[in-house]
Amino acid sequence: MNAAALRWAHRNLFAKPFDTALSLIVIPVLAWVLYAFAVWVLAEARWEVIGGSLKVLMTGIYPAEQLWRAWFALAMLCAMFGAGLGLSVRPGRTALTVVALAGAVVAASAAAVVGAGAGALTAGSAALGIAAWVGVHRSASARRLVLPGLLAGVVAIFAVLSPPGFELWGGLLLSVVLTITVSILTVPFGILLALGRQSRIASLRVICTAYIETMRSVPLILVVYWIWIIVPLLAPDASIPSLLRGMAGYALFFAAYVAEYVRSGLQAVPKGQVEAARSLGMSSWTVNVDIVLPQALRVVVPSLVGQILDIFNGATLVFIIGLTDFLRAGQMILADPQNSGRTYEIYVFLFAVYFAIGGAITFASRRLEAHLARGSR
Amino acid sequence: MSAIQNLPAASSREAIVSIARLNKSFGSFHVLKDVDLDVGRGEVLVVIGASGSGKSTLIRCVNGLEMYQSGRLTVDGFHMPTQADREIGGDRELAEIRRGVGMVFQQFNLFPHMSALDNVAIAPIRVRGRKPDEAKAIALRLLDRVGLREHAHKFPGQLSGGQQQRVAIARSLAMEPRIMLFDEPTSALDPEMVGEVLDVMRELAREGMTMMIVTHEMGFAREVADRVVYIDHGRILEVGSPAEIFDRPSHERTRTFLSRVLRH
Numbered sequence: 001m002n003a004a005a006l007r008w009a010h011r012n013l014f015a016k017p018f019d020t021a022l023s024l025i026v027i028p029v030l031a032w033v034l035y036a037f038a039v040w041v042l043a044e045a046r047w048e049v050i051g052g053s054l055k056v057l058m059t060g061i062y063p064a065e066q067l068w069r070a071w072f073a074l075a076m077l078c079a080m081f082g083a084g085l086g087l088s089v090r091p092g093r094t095a096l097t098v099v100a101l102a103g104a105v106v107a108a109s110a111a112a113v114v115g116a117g118a119g120a121l122t123a124g125s126a127a128l129g130i131a132a133w134v135g136v137h138r139s140a141s142a143r144r145l146v147l148p149g150l151l152a153g154v155v156a157i158f159a160v161l162s163p164p165g166f167e168l169w170g171g172l173l174l175s176v177v178l179t180i181t182v183s184i185l186t187v188p189f190g191i192l193l194a195l196g197r198q199s200r201i202a203s204l205r206v207i208c209t210a211y212i213e214t215m216r217s218v219p220l221i222l223v224v225y226w227i228w229i230i231v232p233l234l235a236p237d238a239s240i241p242s243l244l245r246g247m248a249g250y251a252l253f254f255a256a257y258v259a260e261y262v263r264s265g266l267q268a269v270p271k272g273q274v275e276a277a278r279s280l281g282m283s284s285w286t287v288n289v290d291i292v293l294p295q296a297l298r299v300v301v302p303s304l305v306g307q308i309l310d311i312f313n314g315a316t317l318v319f320i321i322g323l324t325d326f327l328r329a330g331q332m333i334l335a336d337p338q339n340s341g342r343t344y345e346i347y348v349f350l351f352a353v354y355f356a357i358g359g360a361i362t363f364a365s366r367r368l369e370a371h372l373a374r375g376s377r
Numbered sequence: 378m379s380a381i382q383n384l385p386a387a388s389s390r391e392a393i394v395s396i397a398r399l400n401k402s403f404g405s406f407h408v409l410k411d412v413d414l415d416v417g418r419g420e421v422l423v424v425i426g427a428s429g430s431g432k433s434t435l436i437r438c439v440n441g442l443e444m445y446q447s448g449r450l451t452v453d454g455f456h457m458p459t460q461a462d463r464e465i466g467g468d469r470e471l472a473e474i475r476r477g478v479g480m481v482f483q484q485f486n487l488f489p490h491m492s493a494l495d496n497v498a499i500a501p502i503r504v505r506g507r508k509p510d511e512a513k514a515i516a517l518r519l520l521d522r523v524g525l526r527e528h529a530h531k532f533p534g535q536l537s538g539g540q541q542q543r544v545a546i547a548r549s550l551a552m553e554p555r556i557m558l559f560d561e562p563t564s565a566l567d568p569e570m571v572g573e574v575l576d577v578m579r580e581l582a583r584e585g586m587t588m589m590i591v592t593h594e595m596g597f598a599r600e601v602a603d604r605v606v607y608i609d610h611g612r613i614l615e616v617g618s619p620a621e622i623f624d625r626p627s628h629e630r631t632r633t634f635l636s637r638v639l640r641h
Contacts, residue, residue: 276486276545279440280500280552281476290503294490 041348049342050349051113053333057349060170060324069164070173071121073157077176078129080153083146085364086136088371099130154184166241170324172353178247178325179312185251186311187304190258191297194266195288197259208259215256221317224249228321246318254311261303265296302369309361313354326350390417393556393587394439399448401434408434409445410611416556421588423598425622426608427634432591435608436558439589440478441471453477453555476504479549483561485541487533493520493544494529497551504552512551519547523577539570543577556587563594595638599623607631 013023050057059070089095103126111119136142157177161169169177196208215223227249231240269292277287319328330346333339339346394416401409408431416422424432437443439452444460451457455470455477463471487496497516501507507515520529523543533541542562549557559578563571575597582588582601592598598605598619605622607615614628623639626632 270484270486272482272484272486273488275442276480276482276488279442279475279478279480280548281472281504282500283472283504286503290499291488295488298490 040344045345045348046342047345049333049339049345053339053346054114056171056333057326057329058171059173060168060329062168062170062173063164066164069160071125072160073173073177074121075125075128076153076157077180078125079132080150080180081360082129082132083136083142083149086133087143087146088364088368089133089137091130091134091137096130096134099133100126103127103130151184154181166243169243171329172326174243174318174323175312175315175326176357178243178250178315178318179308181247182250182254182311182315183304183308185247186255186258186307189251189255191262191293193255193259194262197263198266212256212259215253216260220250220253220314221320223253224317225320227252242321242323246321246323250311250314254307254314257307257310258304261300261307262296265298265300266292268299269295298372301372302365305361305365305368309358309365312357312361326353390420392416393418393453394589395449395451396439397449399438399445399450401431401438401443401445408611409438412448412611412613414606414613414616416587416589417603418555419585419587420603421582421586421590421601422604422606423602423619424589424591424606424608425593425595425598425634425638430608431611432608433560436560436589436591439556439558440475440480441468442480476552477555479552479554479557481542481545481549481557481559481562483564485533485538485545485565487541487545487548489533492530492532493525493536496533496544497548500548501551516547516551519550520544522550523547524573537570538566539573542566542570542574546574546577546581550581556589557581559588559590559592561591561593563592593638595623595635607634609634 013027014020055064055067059067062070103123107119107123107126110122136146158181161173161177193208193212196204197212199205199208224246228242228245231245231248232238273291273295274287277291282291315325316327318325324332327350330350334343334346392415394414396412396414399409399412400407412435414435424435426432434443438445438450438457441457444463445457446460448459449456452474455474457474458468458471462468487493488499491499494513494516497519498509498512501512501515502509517526517529520526523546525540525543525547528536528540528544533544536544546557546562562578563574566574571594575594578588578590578597579601590598590602600619602619604616605619606613607622607626607628609630615622615626615631622631623635626635
């Protein structure tokens, strides 16, 4: 074992003079950085600030007596993520242990910082997610229910969260719900745009192409801001909440990218597939829905899942229209003079959470890619 | 007038496909030139010719996968719209024609995301509006007929080329076509798999299916064809019984072509 470790080190770190020199410089520097960081995390950082402001970080100014709604959303989101995972990742013993441990650590932290009730609710949500994962993976009939289930989940989250008012949504909850809603809205819209771009009807083709190219050549923030401003001008009496206007902006913007992904998928379907379907007498609608799109989307799914990450990271820009997302909530806490010295703690926490969620999405996307590649043969 | 007038007509049979003065170009390349051809109901017609002679294009015109510019083409009583008709949306009859015409491709073109059974059942469900259970029962019978009942739940990627092509034939048969087109059905197959596909086609011919076949399998053509058509540079040069074409070709170019393909 020791000999193997030595051999590995020799081959990878000290094989040539240059490697050796580089290793001798990099390894001590890295060790020192890690050590300093660990000392800071364990001894110097004042993590109470996170505990004290966790409610704001997670839900913004959502009314405290209505927090059960946010807990419902958390449970729902865990179940939805679990169900999605069940489609592509086998809940093997190692994977289950890792996820259960992660859930337990988060739940224990919640219990320690906020209270036993919060810990129990977090643990319950994690357990629900794991149950959905295993359940969907085990049962073929559950697998068919995943897509309608995800849509119903989003609707339920909206229905439960909205009564106190959209303007009160905030924190990580806002970032996540915005990401999921926009991700789901962009898919049908993007598919229609991609099909429109290939249409035989010239006017449709020109409109779709112009839309896609316009959206792709302007910055996200501009589109979001522009929609936010223009909607009240077009419908002065409607008073549509900022959050919905913001979601519309994100959806309109990212749909153009979805359209381009879908188009690449459509081009990957061999011409013979369309000819075979046509020669069986299928209408263009049937050819698209039953033959072309299932094959095209299979190619595109990993990119679409990857795009969820773009939307999630892009969601930090909603502060421009006055919404308080996760990042903005952290800055609000730092604006309180009482927390003035806690900049590092807050930003390290934000980094860790963004990294954990982004990592989970990347992991899911990779696994899905491998899973689909295996399925298609 | 052209030599075609002197050639034997489609015996006494009633014509199911009737082609007259058909012209087809890809841009400036004139692929089919004044083609006249009738195919009788129940007839097996084999089209031969060098690659690039237009034989595939000809049968692809019969189910509208290629558009023709001028001439007249009727299939089972329906008039196939010309390119000009189709550009202004006159393709209602096209859908009618395709429902009655099956097509088997060189590259099989099975739907890779469906099992063999679903490949066969999908068109009756979506096009004819059959109930899924009913369509699958029929599909299973058809797969049995091509000897693949036990492979019904496999996906195309798990089947050999010969098996895929037999599924493709069953898929076409599921629409109960009145005529079947075969576009070089064995050209993409390994030699040991050619036989199994030809057996299925032979069986179909025996049952009286009207077939138009583009193939390089001259032995098979001689055996099953009622008539053989030789196409050269987009023109029908000779039509006749297998014996007439293979043993007593009247054109020098037919002789040259046959001597080239029959030598090995």
